[in-house]
Structure formats: structure tokens, C-alpha cells
Amino acid sequence: xxxxxxxxxxxxxxxxxxxxxxxxxxxxxxxxxxxxxxxxxxxxxxxxxxxxxxxxxxxxxxxxxxxxxxxxxxxxxxxxxxxxxxxxxxxxxxxxxxxxxxxxxxxxxxxxxxxxxxxxxxxxxxxxxxxxxxxxxxxxxxxxxxxxxxxxxxxxxxxxxxxxxxxxxxxxxxxxxxxxxxxxxxxxxxxxxxxxxxxxxxxxxxxxxxxxxxxxxxxxxxxxxxxxxxxxxxxxxxxxxxxxxxxxxxxxxxxxxxxxxxxxxxxxxxx
Amino acid sequence: xxxxxxxxxxxxxxxxxxxxxxxxxxxxxxxxxxxxxxxxxxxxxxxxxxxxxxxxxxxxxxxxxxxxxxxxxxxxxxxxxxxxxxxxxxxxxxxxxxxxxxxxxxxxxxxxxxxxxxxxxxxxxxxxxxxxxxxxxxxxxxxxxxxxxxxxxxxxxxxxxxxxxxxxxxxxxxxxxxxxxxxxxxxxxxxxxxxxxxxxxxxxxxxxxxxxxxxxxxxxxxxxxxxxxxxxxxxxxxxxxxxxxxxxxxxxxxxxxxxxxxxxxxxxxxxxxxxxxxxxxxxxxxxxxxxxxxxxxxxxxxxxxxxxxxxxxxx
Numbered sequence: 001x002x003x004x005x006x007x008x009x010x011x012x013x014x015x016x017x018x019x020x021x022x023x024x025x026x027x028x029x030x031x032x033x034x035x036x037x038x039x040x041x042x043x044x045x046x047x048x049x050x051x052x053x054x055x056x057x058x059x060x061x062x063x064x065x066x067x068x069x070x071x072x073x074x075x076x077x078x079x080x081x082x083x084x085x086x087x088x089x090x091x092x093x094x095x096x097x098x099x100x101x102x103x104x105x106x107x108x109x110x111x112x113x114x115x116x117x118x119x120x121x122x123x124x125x126x127x128x129x130x131x132x133x134x135x136x137x138x139x140x141x142x143x144x145x146x147x148x149x150x151x152x153x154x155x156x157x158x159x160x161x162x163x164x165x166x167x168x169x170x171x172x173x174x175x176x177x178x179x180x181x182x183x184x185x186x187x188x189x190x191x192x193x194x195x196x197x198x199x200x201x202x203x204x205x206x207x208x209x210x211x212x213x214x215x216x217x218x219x220x221x222x223x224x225x226x227x228x229x230x231x232x233x234x235x236x237x238x239x240x241x242x243x244x245x246x247x248x249x250x251x252x253x254x255x256x257x258x259x260x261x262x263x264x265x266x267x268x269x270x271x
Numbered sequence: 272x273x274x275x276x277x278x279x280x281x282x283x284x285x286x287x288x289x290x291x292x293x294x295x296x297x298x299x300x301x302x303x304x305x306x307x308x309x310x311x312x313x314x315x316x317x318x319x320x321x322x323x324x325x326x327x328x329x330x331x332x333x334x335x336x337x338x339x340x341x342x343x344x345x346x347x348x349x350x351x352x353x354x355x356x357x358x359x360x361x362x363x364x365x366x367x368x369x370x371x372x373x374x375x376x377x378x379x380x381x382x383x384x385x386x387x388x389x390x391x392x393x394x395x396x397x398x399x400x401x402x403x404x405x406x407x408x409x410x411x412x413x414x415x416x417x418x419x420x421x422x423x424x425x426x427x428x429x430x431x432x433x434x435x436x437x438x439x440x441x442x443x444x445x446x447x448x449x450x451x452x453x454x455x456x457x458x459x460x461x462x463x464x465x466x467x468x469x470x471x472x473x474x475x476x477x478x479x480x481x482x483x484x485x486x487x488x489x490x491x492x493x494x495x496x497x498x499x500x501x502x503x504x505x506x507x508x509x510x511x512x513x514x515x516x517x518x519x520x521x522x523x524x525x526x527x528x529x530x531x532x533x534x535x536x537x538x539x540x541x542x543x544x545x546x547x548x549x550x551x552x553x554x555x556x557x558x559x560x561x562x563x564x565x566x567x568x569x570x571x572x573x574x575x576x577x578x579x580x581x582x583x584x585x586x
Contacts, residue, residue: 104282104285104286107286108286108289108290108293111286111290111561111564111565111568112290112561112564113519113520113522113523113560113561113564114523115523115524115526115527116523116526116541116557116560116561117557119526119541119542119545120297120545120553120557121297124297124298124545196412200412200414203414203417204414204416204527207414207416207527207530208527208530208542223414223416223417223420226420227420227531230420230423230424230428231424231428234424237417237420237421237424240417241413241414241417241420241421244412244414244417245409245412245413245414245417246412248411248412249408249409249412252408252411252412253408
């Protein structure tokens with residue numbers, strides 16, 4: 001439905017814009033303490049209220065959007081950058097030991113509960129945005145490898161590929177010149193979905209203290225701060241919570257909308 | 272079927288072996304020596320060496336790996352570096368919280384998703400369907416730990432129906448234990464229920480389009496009868512797969528939820544062990560989780576092949 005695409009696009013755009021604007025302007029300094037004005041509920045001066053240190057929540061949300069988007073975007077980049085070539089390679093060598101190796105490797109990564117390994121990586125190599133990115137990124141690799149391979153396999157049986165082979169093109173050239181452009185739509189849709197999952201994962205990791213470290217604001221840590229104060233200042237939990245929900249919802253709707261828009265026949269396994 | 276089982280069994284063992292090597296290697300390259308961590312900065316070299324010998328850290332890596340794996344096979348997970356108690360005991364204590372929590376959440380998620388999915392499928396394109404689908408979109412987008420905080424705010428702090436956190440222990444009775452796990456289980460179940468409802472709906476819609484459903488209607492069954500007698504049974508296969516997969520998600524997902532409710536489960540154990548550099552505990556818990564995922568997937572595959580003979584020829 002085109003409506004999904006529009007609603008999702010607008011929601012996502014709002015948060016991307018908030019993140020971009022935060023580079024040049026925020027209502028207040030996101031790290032400025034103002035104890036006199038702590039725990040204020042939303043009002044005319046602080047549109048979304050202040051936290052237990054008197055920091056402006058709107059400013060923190062805007063800068064936090066930057067963290068969430070950056071982590072999720074790079075994690076999707078890692079997943080695509082490694083997963084797509086692996087998927088193309090496996091499809092080009094379909095049925096050989098190489099294909100088998102790549103796919104079994106994928107299964108293995110899938111078998112690790114992603115959260116557990118993310119916690120393991122960040123805990124052992126230190127908490128921080130970079131390790132969070134790597135942890136989330138690793139689990140995007142098999143996702144992209146699998147859908148790329150699946151789509152590429154059916155393309156390899158098509159006649160235009162046969163024509164390219166007859167023309168003497170190598171498997172590598174065919175993969176890049178003919179297969180890749182034909183799986184791009186699929187990758188865009190899956191990329192949107194993984195992007196939203198990345199935002200949720202980043203929030204979870206920084207909630208348990210393994211994501212971006214202070215003073216970098218992040219939505220997950222804002223929620224961790226809010227937890228002990230939830231009965232006194234519910235807005236501290238509500239605002240970052242809604243920020244996460246709306247962003248993820250927006251991206252998911254956009255993914256659904258894009259899928260229908262780009263190819264009505266396309267059915268990505270969305271579970 | 273035997274051939275297929277053997278083939279899958281071999282790949283199960285390879286997966287487990289590779290997984291154990293990966294986990295061991297990751298922990299090995301982790302910076303920080305447990306012995307020097309336990310003794311502090313000013314430890315004498317002799318004391319350090321003695322402790323390393325006592326913990327079995329001075330033998331070659333390969334030998335340590337084999338000891339670890341061999342021990343696990345015989346149910347001996349080694350001894351915790353910090354608590355000096357068998358890791359097995361620590362894990363089984365915590366499993367009594369995490370496992371019931373995951374199962375409880377699984378039951379809730381299924382109980383919620385089945386009616387929702389069936390309802391939506393039977394009213395395809397109508398207001399009820401659109402409502403349920405909208406709700407599942409929202410359910411997927413809600414971070415479960417945030418939802419958990421909201422549950423605490425409403426049901427523990429304002430209404431006082433439940434405790435805000437902690438676990439009373441099963442010796443206080445089944446009811447008290449379940450009561451304490453109710454909010455965490457709901458928080459854990461919600462996103463999974465949303466996913467499951469979507470799968471249930473789409474799987475049911477696929478089946479409703481089949482010829483045998485038309486035949487069922489043609490022989491005089493009402494739409495409702497046809498749905499319950501023929502549709503549901505056939506739609507369940509993909510749904511069961513997802514339920515199998517979800518169990519491991521729930522077990523792992525409980526790690527964060529346990530933090531919200533201060534539950535003494537596997538998640539807390541992992542965090543405590545990581546900060547105390549008690550690597551053998553971390554290693555064992557992670558291996559246990561990976562083992563359960565791989566094994567559940569294996570069982571689901573077998574069950575699937577038993578139901579659908581076409582799958583046996585495919586690898």
C-alpha cells in the first residue's frame with residue numbers, strides 16, 4: 001500500500017532530520033546540567049521536559065537519534081558489504097563445497113542468539129558504539145547472504161544470464177553486472193527492515209550499558225536512567241520509548257510500502 | 272527418514288563443535304587474565320603462578336579446550352573462578368528462573384497469537400484484520416524492556432498487583448513463583464506474539480486458498496467448520512517452526528528483561544561473570560544457549576520432515 005510508504009517515510013524522515021539538525025542546532029546543549037530545573041514535565045521552555053540532571057530531553061533525543069541511526073546504518077552497511085558478495089559468490093558456485101561452506105557458516109551465525117553474542121563482544125572488548133556496531137553488523141551478514149543467494153539462484157536459471165555466459169562473461173562479471181542490479185530492490189527492502197532491527201538492538205545494548213558511553217546520549221541509556229525514576233518522572237521513560245517505537249514503526253512501514261511499491265510479486269520472508 | 276536423520280545429526284555435531292571452538296577462541300583472545308584480576312595489581316608472581324595452576328590456566332590452550340568440552344559432555348562445566356563452586360550448580364540454579372520464564376512467555380505468546388492470527392485471517396481485509404495487523408506492527412516496534420518498564424509503572428507501582436522486581440523462589444509455592452514471573456513473561460511475550468500472529472495469519476491465508484478448502488466448502492461445511500477442521504491443521508506447520516525458533520529467542524531475550532526486573536536468572540549470571548572476569552561461567556552459559564538453539568532447530572527440522580516427506584530429499 002502506498003499509504004504505508006508515505007506514513008513510514010514521513011516518520012523515518014522526521015527522525016533523520018532531527019538527527020541532522022542536531023549537528024547544527026539543538027534547543028539546549030544536550031549535556032548542559034541545570035539542577036534547578038530537574039525533572040520538569042514538558043512545558044513551554046522544555047518541550048519534552050528535563051531529566052534528573054535538568055538536561056533538556058528534546059535535545060538529548062535529537063542527539064540520541066544520531067547515535068541510533070549511525071549505529072544501525074553502519075551495521076546494515078557491514079551486513080550488506082560482506083553478506084551480498086558472499087551470497088552472490090555462493091549462488092555462482094551453486095552446489096559446490098564453497099556454496100555449502102558459506103551457507104553452513106551462515107547457519108552457524110544464526111544459531112548464536114544474537115543478543116548473547118552482542119553482549120559477549122561488547123563486554124569482552126569493551127562497551128562502546130563501535131563494538132555495538134560490530135556486534136549488530138555480524139548478524140546482518142547471514143541475513144543478506146541468504147536472501148542474495150536465494151534471489152540470485154533463480155536469476156542464474158534465466159535466459160539473459162545464459163546469454164551472458166554464451167557471450168563469454170565470467171561468473172564474477174555476471175554476478176556484478178547482471179545479478180546484482182536485479183536483486184537491488186530486494187536488498188533495499190531488507191535493508192530497511194534490518195535498519196529498524198538495528199535501532200532496537202542498539203537501544204537494548206545501551207540500555208544494559210554496553211552501547212554508546214556517556215557523554216554520548218543514546219535512547220537506550222536514557223531509558224536506563226529513567227528506570228529508577230519512572231514513578232516520579234514517567235516522561236523520562238515515555239519520551240525515549242516513543243522515539244524508538246515511532247522510528248522502528250516508521251522504518252517497518254516504509255519497508256512494507258517499498259516492497260509493495262517496488263515489486264508487488266516480491267514476498268520477502270518478514271518474520 | 273533414517274538417512275535424513277543421520278545427515279542432520281552429523282551436521283548437528285559439526286555445528287556444535289564449531290560453535291564451541293568459536294566461543295572458546297573469543298573468550299581466549301579477550302584481554303585480561305582471570306588470575307591477575309582476582310589477585311589484584313600487587314600480587315606476587317609466585318602466588319599468581321600458583322593460582323593459574325590451580326585454575327588450570329597454565330596448560331596449553333588446546334588441552335584446556337579439550338578439558339572444557341570433555342567436561343561438558345560428562346555434565347561437569349568446571350569450577351567458577353570467583354565463587355569456587357561448580358559452574359553446573361550456578362547455572363542450574365539460574366535456569367530455574369530463566370527456563371520457566373521463557374516457557375511462560377512462550378505459552379503467553381502462543382495463547383495471544385493464535386486467536387489474533389486466526390481472527391485476522393478469517394476477516395481478511397476487513398476492519399478486524401486491519402486492526403490486528405496494525406497492533407502487530409506496533410508490537411514488533413516496541414522494545415520489550417521499555418514495555419517492561421511501563422508494565423512495572425502501571426501494574427506494580429500504581430495498581431500494586433505485582434511486585435516491581437525480584438523473585439521469591441519456587442519454595443514459596445508454584446503460584447507465588449508464577450506471580451513473580453508474570454510481568455516479565457508478558458513483556459517478553461508481546462513482540463514474539465506480534466510476529467507469531469503475523470505468521471499464523473499469512474500461513475492460514477495460504478491454506479485458505481487451497482483447492483481442498485474449496486472442496487471442504489463444496490461438501491457442505493460452513494466457512495468456520497472448514498477453517499477449524501481442515502485449515503488450521505495445515506496452517507500449523509510453519510507456525511510450529513516459528514514457535515521452535517522463538518523459544519531460543521525468549522531464552523536469550525530474557526537476559527535484558529531480567530535486568531529490568533532484577534531477576535536472578537542466566538542473564539544476571541552472565542553480566543556478573545563478565546564484570547568479574549569469571550570467563551568459564553560466561554563460556555558455559557553462552558555454550559548452553561547456543562546448544563539449546565542448535566538442538567531445538569534440529570528437532571524442529573526432524574519434526575518437519577516427519578510431517579512432510581518432501582523435505583527429506585532436500586538437504
